[in-house]
Amino acid sequence: EVQVLESGGGLVQPGESLRLSCVASEVTFSSSAMNWVRQAPGKGLEWVSSISGSGGGTYYADSVKGRFTISRDNSKSTVYLQMNSLRVEDTAVYYCAKGGRLVGASHFDYWGQGIVVTVSS
Amino acid sequence: QAVLTQPSSLSASPGASATLTCTLRSDINVDTYRIYWYQQKSGSPPQFLLRYQSGSDKLQGSGVPSRFSGSKDASANAGILLISGLQSDDEADYYCMIWHSSAWVFGGGTKLTVL
Numbered sequence: 230e231v232q233v234l235e236s237g238g239g240l241v242q243p244g245e246s247l248r249l250s251c252v253a254s255e256v257t258f259s260s261s262a263m264n265w266v267r268q269a270p271g272k273g274l275e276w277v278s279s280i281s282g283s284g285g286g287t288y289y290a291d292s293v294k295g296r297f298t299i300s301r302d303n304s305k306s307t308v309y310l311q312m313n314s315l316r317v318e319d320t321a322v323y324y325c326a327k328g329g330r331l332v333g334a335s336h337f338d339y340w341g342q343g344i345v346v347t348v349s350s
Numbered sequence: 351q352a353v354l355t356q357p358s359s360l361s362a363s364p365g366a367s368a369t370l371t372c373t374l375r376s377d378i379n380v381d382t383y384r385i386y387w388y389q390q391k392s393g394s395p396p397q398f399l400l401r402y403q404s405g406s407d408k409l410q411g412s413g414v415p416s417r418f419s420g421s422k423d424a425s426a427n428a429g430i431l432l433i434s435g436l437q438s439d440d441e442a443d444y445y446c447m448i449w450h451s452s453a454w455v456f457g458g459g460t461k462l463t464v465l
Contacts, residue, residue, distance in 0.1 A: 264454070266396075266454075266456075273443075273445065273456060273457075273458045273459040274388070274390070274396060274445050274447075274456040274459065275456065276447075276453065276454035276455065276456060279454065288452055288453060288454075290453060291453075324395055324396075326395075333449040333452070333454070334449070336386045336398045336401055336409075336411075336447075337388075337396075337398060338398055338411075338412075340395035340396060340397070341395065342395060343395055
């Protein structure tokens with residue numbers, strides 16, 4: 230059974246950095262696009278970033294462009310989200326979700342349970 | 351104007367049908383998009399329900415009952431999620447999603463109450 234597990238969340242102050250990790254097991258990881266989606270408290274889903282299977286294609290929401298960087302290590306079946314210059318409005322549950330072969334061409338079929346990121350002074 | 355607009359809430363009775371809409375911004379044509387639908391129950395991650403592009407290009411999520419179905423209303427420029435034979439377990443938030451301008455876009459979500 231496919232499992233997706235996020236880690237690395239926590240409480241940080243505005244302007245600080247945090248790196249989230251996501252391990253996906255029992256999948257052909259290098260053939261799967263990976264995605265980060267967040268949900269602020271009491272709010273809806275917001276797509277954050279996606280990365281192609283090879284890592285050669287990366288995509289970002291305007292709200293995080295220039296501050297967040299997505300990357301992956303296929304040898305470890307892990308995708309990362311480096312979050313710099315964090316703002317209070319980045320406070321959310323961050324979900325890692327597995328996509329299909331191509332970014333933009335398939336749904337998110339497996340999701341992690343989410344990891345909490347709180348940005349507060 | 352948001353790319354995708356969903357009613358914030360909808361109520362329906364057990365056994366009835368619920369029609370959830372996802373209206374695309376007027377400058378983008380629903381006919382050219384695959385509409386993805388997700389269900390999120392309280393305290394849980396979203397789950398994929400189905401994808402709908404056309405009658406010949408659709409995908410039901412694994413284990414998703416056939417009483418969940420997708421369609422489009424071209425006149426309203428909207429994607430539709432129809433849930434028939436409502437059950438109490440269908441009470442959840444429902445989100446639509448499209449791939450637009452090299453970005454995934456979610457609608458604001460509809461909270462479905464079954465009472």
